[in-house]
Amino acid sequence: MKSLYYGLAMSLFSTMLCAHEFTPTYPKFKPSFIDDASVTTMKLWNKRSDVRYYEVTVFNSEWKPIPFATVHRLIKLGYNNQVKFDIYVKNNNVRNVTYICTTSKQLNEDVKSTGVKSRICSKVK
Amino acid sequence: MLKTITFTSAILLASSVMAAEFPIVGQVSSKCSIYTDTPGVYGNPTPDKLSTAPTDGGVLPIIRYDVTAADYYLAKISWPNAFTSSPTLTDATDWDGEVEVSNTSDAGMSGYEAAKVEYDNHTEYDMSVAGSTWFSISSTVLYGQGKSLPGGEYKANVVAECIAE
Numbered sequence: 001m002k003s004l005y006y007g008l009a010m011s012l013f014s015t016m017l018c019a020h021e022f023t024p025t026y027p028k029f030k031p032s033f034i035d036d037a038s039v040t041t042m043k044l045w046n047k048r049s050d051v052r053y054y055e056v057t058v059f060n061s062e063w064k065p066i067p068f069a070t071v072h073r074l075i076k077l078g079y080n081n082q083v084k085f086d087i088y089v090k091n092n093n094v095r096n097v098t099y100i101c102t103t104s105k106q107l108n109e110d111v112k113s114t115g116v117k118s119r120i121c122s123k124v125k
Numbered sequence: 126m127l128k129t130i131t132f133t134s135a136i137l138l139a140s141s142v143m144a145a146e147f148p149i150v151g152q153v154s155s156k157c158s159i160y161t162d163t164p165g166v167y168g169n170p171t172p173d174k175l176s177t178a179p180t181d182g183g184v185l186p187i188i189r190y191d192v193t194a195a196d197y198y199l200a201k202i203s204w205p206n207a208f209t210s211s212p213t214l215t216d217a218t219d220w221d222g223e224v225e226v227s228n229t230s231d232a233g234m235s236g237y238e239a240a241k242v243e244y245d246n247h248t249e250y251d252m253s254v255a256g257s258t259w260f261s262i263s264s265t266v267l268y269g270q271g272k273s274l275p276g277g278e279y280k281a282n283v284v285a286e287c288i289a290e
Contacts, residue, residue: 018161025155025197025289048161099288108210108280114165114177114186114264115209117282120157123289 019047020054022102022120029094029124037069037088042122044075044102045082050115052076053105058087059121061098068097074105097124155194157252157287162259163187165283167266172273175266185261187227188285192252199288200250204264205281212277216269224248228259251290260285 023043032039044054054075058068069088077083089097101121167175168182177183190200204222208214226238233254242249252258262283268274 019158019191021156021158023154023156025157047158050161050164106282114167114205114262115280115282116159116161116164116186116188117284118159118161119284119286120159121286121288 018049019045020051020102020104020118020120021045021047022122025122026125027100027122029089029097032086032088034088036091038091038094039086039088040100040124041084041086042100042102043082043084044077046077047080048104048118049079051104051106051118052078053107054102055105056085056087057101057103058089058097059099059101060096063099066093066097075102099123153193155197155289156192157198157289158191159285159287160189160191161186161285162189165262165264167264167279167281169274173268173271175264175274175279177262177264181265185263186283188260188262188283190252190258190260190285190287192255192287195255196251196253197290198252199290200252200258200260201247201284201286201288202250202260202262203245203247203284203286204262205283206246208266208279208281210278210280212275212279214268214275216272218269219267220246220265221267222246222262222264224260224262226250226258227261230256230258234258252287 027040027042029038029040054077056070056073058066060066070085075083087100099121101119103119104117106115163186165177165186166184167177169175170181177185192198202224204224206220231254237250
């Protein structure tokens with residue numbers, strides 16, 4: 001019984017420790033204050049204690065990279081913190097944007113034997 | 126007369142204020158969260174082999190996907206096919222792996238395993254039911270032709286993706 005409680009507590013603890021969230025699922029671009037560029041706002045939440053960096057990438061429907069601008073392409077985000085950031089894309093490229101993704105980046109010393117690289121992609125419809 | 130009208134108006138006004146409604150607004154939007162429930166560990170059952178299988182002394186990595194709405198996401202999980210860090214290797218490595226549903230929060234997810242799509246080192250699941258799904262990933266590496274793996278630390282990455290459909 002004791003080991004059952006221990007197992008339950010450990011699973012709850014580990015569940016709370018490590019998660020990666022990225023929203024909205026279906027972002028929409030709108031005109032920005034910059035001429036010839038559109039913007040959308042994304043939210044990233046780092047609940048992974050083993051990850052401190054996330055890379056932002058933008059792709060077309062064939063998973064080819066699309067040029068974009070944001071404050072930091074590599075976001076440093078502490079455990080249990082969230083950040084909202086804007087992604088700017090040139091108006092003539094907005095129609096090609098299909099996926100906006102964040103990928104966890106682990107430092108070598110943070111990886112145990114097999115690390116988990118998580119990637120969440122939102123879709124622009 | 127004027128006093129009566131003023132008094133009545135004040136009471137009516139007070140009543141209307143007291144009757145005001147205070148709505149609680151909430152919104153459920155689709156969301157995918159990837160949880161690393163159990164980090165994996167390679168066991169070294171023979172000199173030329175690394176494996177996450179518990180029978181080989183390893184620990185299977187377990188990843189949990191939470192989706193708040195059905196049919197919004199595709200889960201793509203890739204077992205490792207290269208080390209992210211290792212001692213210098215002079216011979217080829219032969220990688221193998223398997224991704225399986227190990228637990229679910231909803232009986233409707235029972236068809237996930239049969240419907241999965243496998244190619245190369247990737248396995249895709251259509252997250253057609255809202256809730257939590259646990260995936261276990263096995264990984265095996267064989268080194269050279271009967272050669273022993275050099276001593277040192279070996280690390281490899283499982284890639285867990287959640288892609289909006």
